[in-house]
C-alpha cells in the first residue's frame with residue numbers, strides 16, 4: 001500500500017462515520033468498512049452484517065477449531081509482515097479464510113482452519129507434527145499440501161506447484177485457490193516493492209497455469225481468479 005494513500009489522521013470513530021443511532025446492535029445497517037478504513041479494505045470485499053439468527057452456536061467444536069487456528073496463526077506469524085513491510089502477515093491467512101466464507105460460502109471448519117494455518121509450516125518454525133497434534137491429521141495433511149519445499153530453488157518450487165496442483169485433495173485445492181486469489185488481488189492493489197511489469201505479469205501467468213490444473217473445484221473462486229488475472233495481464237502487458 002502506497003504512502004500517499006495513508007490517511008493523514010486517524011480514521012473517524014464509528015459514531016462519526018455512521019451517525020449516532022439508538023438502534024439495537026441487531027439492525028446491521030449499511031456500514032461501510034471501506035469508508036471507515038479506506039486503506040484496510042478487505043480483499044474479499046464487504047461482508048454483510050451478521051444476523052443474530054445465524055449465530056445459533058450449533059457447531060461449538062467447529063468454532064473452537066477455527067478460533068484455535070486463528071490464535072495459533074497470529075502467534076506464529078507475529079513477527080512477520082507482508083511484502084509491503086507494514087501489513088501484519090496474519091492479515092493474509094485470515095483474509096484467505098474470509099474469501100472462503102464470504103465469497104465461496106465454504107463453512108467446513110477443517111477447510112477454514114487449514115486456510116488460517118496454511119503458511120505456518122512454510123514461513124514459521126511450525127512443524128507438521130505439531131499441527132497434527134494440535135489440529136488433527138486432516139488439517140495437517142491439507143497444510144502439507146499447501147507447503148512448498150523451501151530447500152528447493154524458487155523456480156523449481158514454482159514448477160512443482162504446477163505439477164502437483166491436479167493431484168491435491170479437494171479441500172487443499174479450495175485453500176490454494178483462495179490463497180492465489182488473495183495474493184493476486186494484493187498484487188493488483190499494490191505490487192511488492194521492486195517488482196517490475198514483467199515480474200508481475202509472470203506471476204499472473206504462473207498463477208493461471210497452477211489454477212488451470214484445479215478447474216472444477218469451485219466456480220466462484222475460479223471466476224474471481226479469471227477476472228483478476230485478466231485485469232492483471234492487461235495492466236502489466
Ligand SMILES: [Mn+2]
Nearest residue numbers: 092118119179
Ligand atoms: Mn499464502
